[in-house]
Amino acid sequence: MKDAIIRIHPPVMTACWRCVLRSERCDIERLPCTNCRTAYENGSEERLRCESQTRLTEDVEAAFNTATQIGQSNWILREDQDAFKLTIDYSELAPPLLEAHAVRDVLDFRRIESELNEARLCFLAQFITISSRWGGLYERMTENTLTHAARYQALLYSTEPESPLTEKEQWVILNALRCLLNTRNVEEITGYLGTRDNLAAISSETEPILSATLVRHLRGNWSAHPTIYVTESSGNEPHFFESSETFASLLTSTLSGTQSLLLRGRPKDWPTVFYVLYVLTLVHSDLFNCRGYTTAFDEVRRVIKESLKSLSVIFLSCCSESGLQPFSSRFDKTRYALMLGVDTAHMSVQHYDRHRTLWVKEDRPDEIDDEANEDQFMRILYEYSFGFMCF
Numbered sequence: 413m414k415d416a417i418i419r420i421h422p423p424v425m426t427a428c429w430r431c432v433l434r435s436e437r438c439d440i441e442r443l444p445c446t447n448c449r450t451a452y453e454n455g456s457e458e459r460l461r462c463e464s465q466t467r468l469t470e471d472v473e474a475a476f477n478t479a480t481q482i483g484q485s486n487w488i489l490r491e492d493q494d495a496f497k498l499t500i501d502y503s504e505l506a507p508p509l510l511e512a513h514a515v516r517d518v519l520d521f522r523r524i525e526s527e528l529n530e531a532r533l534c535f536l537a538q539f540i541t542i543s544s545r546w547g548g549l550y551e552r553m554t555e556n557t558l559t560h561a562a563r564y565q566a567l568l569y570s571t572e573p574e575s576p577l578t579e580k581e582q583w584v585i586l587n588a589l590r591c592l593l594n595t596r597n598v599e600e601i602t603g604y605l606g607t608r609d610n611l612a613a614i615s616s617e618t619e620p621i622l623s624a625t626l627v628r629h630l631r632g633n634w635s636a637h638p639t640i641y642v643t644e645s646s647g648n649e650p651h652f653f654e655s656s657e658t659f660a661s662l663l664t665s666t667l668s669g670t671q672s673l674l675l676r677g678r679p680k681d682w683p684t685v686f687y688v689l690y691v692l693t694l695v696h697s698d699l700f701n702c703r704g705y706t707t708a709f710d711e712v713r714r715v716i717k718e719s720l721k722s723l724s725v726i727f728l729s730c731c732s733e734s735g736l737q738p739f740s741s742r743f744d745k746t747r748y749a750l751m752l753g754v755d756t757a758h759m760s761v762q763h764y765d766r767h768r769t770l771w772v773k774e775d776r777p778d779e780i781d782d783e784a785n786e787d788q789f790m791r792i793l794y795e796y797s798f799g800f801m802c803f
């Protein structure tokens with residue numbers, strides 16, 4: 413069993429994944445670095461490739477070239493020579509309905525709460541009643557896991573407010589959930605638009621394609637639907653939306669926060685990382701659904717899939733050897749508790765083991781062995797994220 417490497421400072425950005433995890437000096441100016449080259453020449457079968465930490469997010473900004481966010485839920489989508497303005501507006505819903513049946517962003521709570529962290533906790537609290545907000549979207553199991561993810565993020569903050577982690581590491585689950593809020597909004601439109609041809613046809617109309625409404629679903633749960641407009645656009649609309657609050661920026665923070673958390677080499681962060689990977693599969697899937705009406709998010713979707721794959725490689729390299737990734741046939745919560753130096757009732761053990769328990773309870777035969785690669789891991793993660801075993 414590997415000993416945990418505790419670092420107070422974030423990993424050095426100028427070293428490759430492998431050297432950071434092994435605390436080795438890295439000459440990354442040339443890839444592969446000397447340490448990795450020597451390991452390869454000696455026949456090492458490590459799953460970590462020699463990868464610079466900056467690689468993970470360097471394509472994110474460019475991926476949004478065809479999808480410009482000009483407001484919290486306002487986008488310019490570019491299709492070939494055309495551009496369309498997408499406006500998603502919840503303002504026609506009465507405030508009590510919004511409070512009970514929609515998910516509002518941290519920015520919305522900032523207008524009410526003076527403290528940023530209070531606003532963050534208000535945002536997270538909405539996921540306790542997620543089935544009354546995003547009802548009909550996910551299986552119950554997925555709703556429950558989103559609730560647990562938000563709870564865990566809030567617990568991490570309340571139990572360790574003076575965390576040695578950086579902001580993007582400490583709030584990484586929150587940022588992933590804010591990414592999901594962004595993609596929920598752009599996915600919302602899919603069922604009403606259908607195909608790309610409709611985008612051009614509808615954009616010449618002045619009526620909204622959907623008027624704000626409250627929907628009650630089969631299980632008796634609810635969701636608030638916004639008013640949605642699609643209009644033609646010059647593609648160069650002025651906008652004043654804070655760039656640090658955009659989906660692109662939240663995605664960058666989520667990806668790099670997860671990477672640096674993993675590269676700290678602390679087993680206690682694995683439940684956090686697993687929740688982020690879970691939420692990002694839902695983000696990816698929302699953008700996958702959007703491909704029917706627009707190609708504008710194609711590149712963002714590709715980058716997210718590649719990044720998920722990269723993060724899965726680091727995650728597996730950290731926890732597979734000890735059999736402590738939740739789909740492993742060797743998973744053992746007592747061993748994980750021992751590794752952390754806590755008892756099995758500790759919140760990190762409980763949250764991590766919950767995935768394992770659910771997976772086994774549903775009699776899934778697809779446990780993967782410790783040699784499984786990132787593709788096998790991601791295939792099961794997607795099944796698990798969507799609660800497919802509940803059908």
Ligand SMILES: [Zn+2]
Pocket residue numbers: 427428429430431432437438439440445446447448462
């Ligand atoms: Zn190196």
Ligand SMILES: [Zn+2]
Pocket residue numbers: 428429430431438444445446447448449461462463
């Ligand atoms: Zn290297």
